[in-house]
Structures are given as structure tokens and as C-alpha cells.
Amino acid sequence: xxxxxxxxxxxxxxxxxxxxxxxxxxxxxxxxxxxxxxxxxxxxxxxxxxxxxxxxxxxxxxxxxxxxxxxxxxxxxxxxxxxxxxxxxxxxxxxxxxxxxxxxxxxxxxxxxxxxxxxxxxxxxxxxxxxxxxxxxxxxxxxxxxxxxxxxxxxxxxxxxxxxxxxxxxxxxxxxxxxxxxxxxxxxxxxxxxxxxxxxxxxxxxxxxxxxxxxxxxxxxxxxxxxxxxxxxxxxxxxxxxxxxxxxxxxxxxxxxxxxxxxxxxxxxxxxxxxxxxxxxxxxxxxxxxxxxxxxxxxxxxxxxxxxxxxxxxxxxxxxxxxxxxxxxxxxxxxxxxxxxxxxxxxxxxxxxxxxxxxxxxxxxxxxxxxxxxxxxxxxxxxxxxxxxxxxxxxxxxxxxxxxxxxxxxxxxxxxxxxxx
Amino acid sequence: xxxxxxxxxxxxxxxxxxxxxxxxxxxxxxxxxxxxxxxxxxxxxxxxxxxxxxxxxxxxxxxxxxxxxxxxxxxxxxxxxxxxxxxxxxxxxxxxxxxxxxxxxxxxxxxxxxxxxxxxxxxxxxxxxxxxxxxxxxxxxxxxxxxxxxxxxxxxx
Ligand SMILES: Cc1cc2nc3c(=O)[nH]c(=O)nc-3n(C[C@H](O)[C@H](O)[C@H](O)COP(=O)(O)O)c2cc1C
Ligand code: SF4
Numbered sequence: 001x002x003x004x005x006x007x008x009x010x011x012x013x014x015x016x017x018x019x020x021x022x023x024x025x026x027x028x029x030x031x032x033x034x035x036x037x038x039x040x041x042x043x044x045x046x047x048x049x050x051x052x053x054x055x056x057x058x059x060x061x062x063x064x065x066x067x068x069x070x071x072x073x074x075x076x077x078x079x080x081x082x083x084x085x086x087x088x089x090x091x092x093x094x095x096x097x098x099x100x101x102x103x104x105x106x107x108x109x110x111x112x113x114x115x116x117x118x119x120x121x122x123x124x125x126x127x128x129x130x131x132x133x134x135x136x137x138x139x140x141x142x143x144x145x146x147x148x149x150x151x152x153x154x155x156x157x158x159x160x161x162x163x164x165x166x167x168x169x170x171x172x173x174x175x176x177x178x179x180x181x182x183x184x185x186x187x188x189x190x191x192x193x194x195x196x197x198x199x200x201x202x203x204x205x206x207x208x209x210x211x212x213x214x215x216x217x218x219x220x221x222x223x224x225x226x227x228x229x230x231x232x233x234x235x236x237x238x239x240x241x242x243x244x245x246x247x248x249x250x251x252x253x254x255x256x257x258x259x260x261x262x263x264x265x266x267x268x269x270x271x272x273x274x275x276x277x278x279x280x281x282x283x284x285x286x287x288x289x290x291x292x293x294x295x296x297x298x299x300x301x302x303x304x305x306x307x308x309x310x311x312x313x314x315x316x317x318x319x320x321x322x323x324x325x326x327x328x329x330x331x332x333x334x335x336x337x338x339x340x341x342x343x344x345x346x347x348x349x350x351x352x353x354x355x356x357x358x359x360x361x362x363x364x365x366x367x368x369x370x371x372x373x374x375x376x377x378x379x380x381x382x383x384x385x386x387x388x389x390x391x392x393x394x395x396x397x398x399x400x401x402x403x404x405x406x407x408x409x410x411x412x413x414x415x416x417x418x419x420x421x
Numbered sequence: 422x423x424x425x426x427x428x429x430x431x432x433x434x435x436x437x438x439x440x441x442x443x444x445x446x447x448x449x450x451x452x453x454x455x456x457x458x459x460x461x462x463x464x465x466x467x468x469x470x471x472x473x474x475x476x477x478x479x480x481x482x483x484x485x486x487x488x489x490x491x492x493x494x495x496x497x498x499x500x501x502x503x504x505x506x507x508x509x510x511x512x513x514x515x516x517x518x519x520x521x522x523x524x525x526x527x528x529x530x531x532x533x534x535x536x537x538x539x540x541x542x543x544x545x546x547x548x549x550x551x552x553x554x555x556x557x558x559x560x561x562x563x564x565x566x567x568x569x570x571x572x573x574x575x576x577x578x
Pocket of ligand 2: 391392
């Protein structure tokens, strides 16, 4: 079941070329839905059956999101793909556009047909220039072959797709900041509501999905929602790409069924680097609470299992840490990240991320005070739920997770002015 | 101010967006200008503003919000090292130390000959290849060891 949906041809030479994609039946599903005029309700229904949940981190059901688009709205509407991955530990979307860009394009075109959209953008993380260029080449190929553009397959269906490059701002991964950024502004998140489905890009109805979400669509159309669902487990359909980094022998991306035991994924990544043992795992990117080894080894990799353990699957970004890691130092680096990347619009986030970083920094550097642990807890509860976007929560959750499971390491630092590991 | 090639590239970017939304091309225009000139002076920002029909202050806001734009001169080669958690677990500290001692500068500094600027960066979305750095915002070099760093530095004349 590995590499069933997205990375099926990843080991072929030049898998990113149109000819390679066509050889695996590429663009057949787009042609089918457009020329046979498959009713959009039927497509949305299959996506609902598939239990595909947004792969960008929040896990929102994709079929439901698509049904929010005002399908009969006559003015402009937009489709946006979020390839801005910049959450520490996440690197799957880069490989999708490097190795299988046409499947993303086909998925977006099917989505555009379904929601009656004529123009789309793919927002690509600034630092992955080579991947951006490759995606631009794939767009050119698709246009020349008649898979993007006007009156596709001789019908009245038109879909034009463009790439937009980010330039170094994590917050632009947040969907409304991303829209502001495409509009040529600072990437500051908008208040919601209104939601993008009614007021999105240029104020028009807009649907935003993650790269991996869109790239899953051609498979669902070809094999039906039920088959996709069965690759995973109920309420957690499909395969998922897990990005494994940190203290493993073979870091990389692994596409496996949802619900696969963590222990198996760890083995695929070559296990913990030799001579060391697993201490903890951050299972869903830097924004989610850490999970200690003994709990993690019993979990399966899906939204529901990880949530039961008090953390989140996020974008499936697995950061593996062995016994040499000092949790205070690890958290100091993460807290610096949120402090640096806060857009500064909301006081609890702007001030709170600064406080978190400064307090953890002083604990790490032997200047912590006995009351600092309570102070940290206090600051996090002042941020949670009081900000415009979820970056505030994303800054608070790793702190709460670390204090819950590794409080003793923080206490030791405060008391002994040094590290216990 | 900008070469005809750069202007042609900017025009291609403008064409991606609906009529009347030229401002959407500002990020690309700044990137293209920086690629040609090395950094973004206030004259460059004003030129871009005029070209896209934007207020100069709106262009400045964008240029200062996104980390990859340079509002002051940098060396011929800007090396941005990711020091976030995954890369640190995979050895970014020793790569940073090696770069600093080889170049004789710290983060945020430029060598006296103007060849290299060293910067600390945030997650580049390529953690599986860590430790890694980015040269001039474009060329990503991953799976670094001290030897590999030396090799790359030797290529950057
Ligand atoms: C601070 C922040 C950063 C985010 N970064 C990303 C990202 O890099 N990629 C992404 O797809 N979603 C990201 N998201 C989630 C998006 O806001 C949005 O939920 C997602 O793109 C929707 O697509 P999906 O339903 O297919 O997951 C981020 C959210 C926040 C609050
Ligand atoms: S929570 Fe932070 S990043 Fe999000 S809008 Fe508020 S200040 Fe900006």
C-alpha cells in the first residue's frame, strides 16, 4: 500500500515529466469528468465518502469544504493551492511538486470543474526555488497539451492556473494571510468570518486546499471514494505522506496508509540512529505537543489516534528525538521561531511569543527563576484562543506539551543552572 | 533601472493576475529586481512602485515583511543556514560553526572582500535533507558535512 496514491511513480526517471504522468493514465480523470459532464454533486459525494481530510494540518473534511462554495455564483471565483509549507518538520509538498507535479495540476483542475472556477494559483514556499521552477515547467507542458487553458477538450470548461512564489514568511501558510500575500500585501491573517468561501482572493469566493489534498483527487475519481477510504481507516481515509526528520537513519517522506503503527513508520525511516534510543516524537510538525517514546510506540498514525494521546497529526511531520536531546534547548529554538514569525497583529501573540522565548531562553542559559514555569503556563493560556489566527495557539501548544511531559527537565535547569541530559 | 530581461520577466508575472491587480506581481518584481541588483535600495523600491502603479510605502511594507528580501547590501553570495529544530538535530550547529570559522564571520555579517554574507534562516521545508543552506535564495544545498561545505565554498568564486 506504500506509495499507492501520490508517489506511485517516484522511482521512475524524470517522473515529473508530462510523458511519465500520461503513461500512468494521467489526465484521464480530468478528461472524463469534463467531457462526460459528470455532475459536480457526484464528485463532491465521492470526496465525502473517501473521508479525505485536509492535509495542510487542520484535517478539515475536503468534501464538506468544497460544498461551501457557492456553485451557481456567476462572478469570478478562485481556487488556491497551499504549497507554502514552512512548519518545521514538514517537507512533503516540495516532493509532490518535484516528483509528481501533474497530479497536483490534474487534481486542481478537477476541483475547479467541480466548483465552477476558472482561475487558480499555487502559492509555493519561497525557499524551494528549484521546485518552483519545475512546477512552472509542468504548467507550461500542461498548457501546451491542452490540459490547462480555455475550452478544454472542446467543451466550454476553462481553467487557467499560475504559480505564485512566497518569499520567507511562515505565517503566509495560514490561508487568509496567503490570500493577502497573493494580493501583493504583507501576509497578515484576516479576521474570520467571513470565510474564504464567501470572501476570499480579491474578495471573491475562494477555496484553499493543501497540495497533498489536491493531489489525492485523481485517485478518488478513478477508484471511487470507498477504495481511497479503505487505504486508511474510518474517518481517516487514504494514504498520507509522513515526513520523518531528526534522529533517524533514513530521514525522508513515506506515503503509507492512515492508521499504520508508528513503530512501522520508524522502521521505514531506518530506525533511531544507531546506538541511541528514542526519547520523544513531535508527531505533526513543530506546532503540536510532544509525545514521549513509550506512548508514541503504541500509537497508529492517523488523526484520531494521535489526538487521543493529546497531540495532533498536523501535516504528518514527524520529528524524532533520541535521549541526547535537551528538551529546554529544543523548545527554546521552537519558541524563537514563533516569536520571529508572529505577524504582530494581535497583542497576545506578539507579546506572548516574545515572553515565551525570553523566559525559555533564560532557563536554558541558567538564569531561570523558580516562578518561571508558572509564568510560562500563564502566558500560554493568555495566548490560546485569543488571536486572529492559529499561529498563537501553535506557539503555545509546544510549550504546554513540554511542560506536561518534561517538567522535571525544566525544573532541573532552573535549580542547577545546567542541563540534565 | 532594470534590464529589459528583468522587465520582461516582471511583465510575465503581471500577466498571471486579473486586469487591475498588478500589485499581485509585487513579490515577484522585487525578487527579480533583487536577482539583478543584489539588494533592494529605496530607489529600486520606488521604481517597482512606479512600474506597478503602487504607493512606494506599500512596496516598502512588502519588502520589509518577507525575510528573503535584502534592504541593505549583502555579499556576492548570501548563505542562509537553517537552524530550526530538525536541522539542529541533524547537525546544523556544527555546520554553522564550520562556516563561521571558514569565513571568519558570524551570522548577519559579510566578509571583508564582499564575497560572502552569512545568515541564519528559518525552516525551508526540506528538513529531510538537513542540515542545509540556501545560496542567494535559489540554490539549496542539503545533506551537508564539513567536506561538502568546503567543496561548495570553493565553487563560489
Ligand atoms: C501559522 C499557520 C501556518 C500554516 N501553514 C500551512 C502550510 O504551510 N500549508 C498548508 O497547507 N496549510 C497551512 N496552514 C493551514 C491553512 O490555514 C489551511 O487550513 C489549509 O491550507 C487548508 O487546506 P486543507 O484543508 O487541504 O488542509 C497553516 C495554518 C497556520 C495557522
Ligand atoms: S495570532 Fe499572531 S500571527 Fe496570527 S494574526 Fe495574530 S499576531 Fe498575527
